[in-house]
Amino acid sequence: MSVALRDRLQETREFRLRLGLIAAFIVIAFAVLAARWAYLQVSQHAHYQTLAENNRISIVPIVPNRGLILDRNGIVLADNYSAYTLEVTPGKLRNLDATIAALSEVVEITPRDRKRFSKLLEDSHSFDSLPIRLRLNDEEVARFAVNRYRFPGVEINARLFRRYPLGQRAAHVLGYIGRINDKDLQDLETREESSNYRGSDHIGKVGIEKSYEKQLHGVTGFEEVETDAGGRALRSLKRNEATSGSDVVLTIDIKLQEVAENVFAERRGALVAIDPRNGEVLALVSVPTYDPNLFIDGIDQANWDALNNSPDTPLTNRALRGAYPPGSTIKPFMALAGLTTGKRGPSSAIHDPGFFSLPGGSHRYRDWKAGGHGVVDLKKSVVISCDTYYYGLARDLEIDALAEFMAQFGFGRPTGIDIENEAGGVLPSREWKRKRFKQVWYPGETVIAGIGQGYWQATPLQLAHATATIANDGLLIRPHLVRAIRASASGAEQQTIKPLATQLNVRADHIAFVKDAMHAVTLPGGTAARAADKAEYAFAGKTGTAQVIGIKQSEKYDEKKVAERHRDHALFIAYAPAQNPTIALAVIVENGGHGGSTAAPVARAIFDYYLLGKVPGAAQAEEEPEDAEHD
Secondary structure (H helix, E strand, C coil), rough: CHHHHCCCCHHHHHHHHHHHHHHHHHHHHHHHHHHHHHHHHHHHHHHHHHHHHHEEEEEEEEECCCCCCEEECCEEEEEEEEEEEEEECHHHHHHHHHHHHHHCCCCCCCHHHHHHHHHHHHHHHCCEEEEEEEEEEEHHHHHHCHHHHHHHCCCEEEEEEECCCHHHHHHHHHHHEEECHHHHHHHHCCCCCCHHHCCCEEEEEEEEHHHHHHHHHEEEEEEEEEEEECCCCEEEEEEEEEECEEEECCCCCHHHHHHHHCCCCCEEEEEEEEECCCEEEEEEEEEECCCCCHHHCCCCCCCHHHHHHCCCCCCCCHHCCCCCHHHHHHHHHHHHHHHHCCCCCCCCCEEEEEEECCCCCCCCCCCCCCCCCCCEEHHHHCCCCCCCHHHHHHHCCHHHHHHHHHHHHCCCCCCCCCCCCCCCCCCCCCCHHHHCCCCCCCHHHHHCCCCCCCCEEEEEHHHHHHHHHHHHHEEEECCCCCEEEEECCCCEECCCCCCEEEECCCHHHHHHHHHHHHHHHCCCCCCCCCCCCCCCCEEEEEEEEEEECCCCCCCCCCCCHHHHHHHHHEEEEECCCCCCCCCEEEECCCCCCCHHHHHHHHHHHHHHHHHHCCCCCCCCCCCCCCCCCCC
């Protein structure tokens, strides 16, 4: 009995001990909870209140409207329009492929849509909202709205889309926009502008769209939106409106641009027209061209292959990047170099036997006219484009002095036009060849440089720029494509930076002599006489022919025996009216043959429209008579 009693007392003590331990544990647990509560609610109240507020409030970027691009007369060349897009956020979906398959039963999703979406998916983050269908109509919007509950992570958004209403017209000037990629993001971060692109999907890629991206894009705004636990918007708390991008007003006359593009017909080439009085680019043509609308949403593979693999290279801006031997178009500048350096005078004459040879040399450099031109003075050398005269002049000038003089006119370096990717061409010299080829310069290379051949390469823009400088009596003005930046809200215009102007170190009477010779080129007996026939105004110019492939001096060039893409390029530089020039230009027709018969008629058509308002048909190359002048 006593043993049983002791056992019960022991059990009671153990039970009370356990109960006490449990009670102590409960008290301690509640104490910890109370301490934690006090820490969170009192000590960390401000911190967690901020976090809760941030969870409750979402900052939504407001993408600004992109600025317009207009020509000098106010014609819209690039604008925006609003449309609905069906967008998917991959990070919010469990099964992307299944969702797209289900969506296609509600809204049509074509194979092209899927390809474009796949490309966007590769270049984007999983939390980005990506368009899988663009430009939904009202019926499609209504169908999706009814089925919205079935597709978490899928939304319909209204977005602004870029549009180039004139299609291919001036595409190489305007450029295009495209979706922002990793390289664009890196560039934005380097310039510390990434915050201004929150919510933006597109950015300028080439042309004016890229060069004036900062002005066109505008300033991104934001809206503070209160949301519930499910992320649904409840109400707007604060809104800072976006500032729309500024409109960019170009110097381009789009009607003149249209005439210039049409007059080339199906031929390849380029044209640049400049107002010599102020450097404004009136037309900048590169043909063939392309439709910039193809690139906005991501170009499809078929169109990309057609453009990228075309032997006509329509994506190349020939006006800015095309590098061509200037040929005989440099002869007026050579004549001016001769006058300026004293190597030639107005009456300096030679007897042209039809070739030129270096002293002590047996090699003959042929003139284009077999048998030669007889007695040729400086003016006549420009008018009839006598090669022999300029072989000798180049030898007397020497290559380095020749290069130094020509550099004044902008040859061998970019003009500084306000658009990216301009090429600088090649102005050869001893130093250039030593750096480029690690070779010495040979006298024969100086001889052929005198007629714009050999290593010499110039862009159509450089030729137009140099021609405008002659027309402007030696005043070199940097060309530009943008006339003004117009604020979208106020309409106030801010003029672009005043173009740099430099007066070249040439005498007025020497410039006048060369201009008179260039005018005579368009008169009877000159190489551009037929192109100027019956013109209602006087103009001045110089024809040129640039070899694409070399031929032996013993052979006569016959374009009918040469493959079309190996034929000579046709060039023409000109300005009008001859006495008070308001337009200067350079034309190149690739593989067009002679400048006088192919390139000069293009210039005549431009002058007729610009000065007289005449709209021509496509300029046609004239048939060459047997005794046709070379250039």
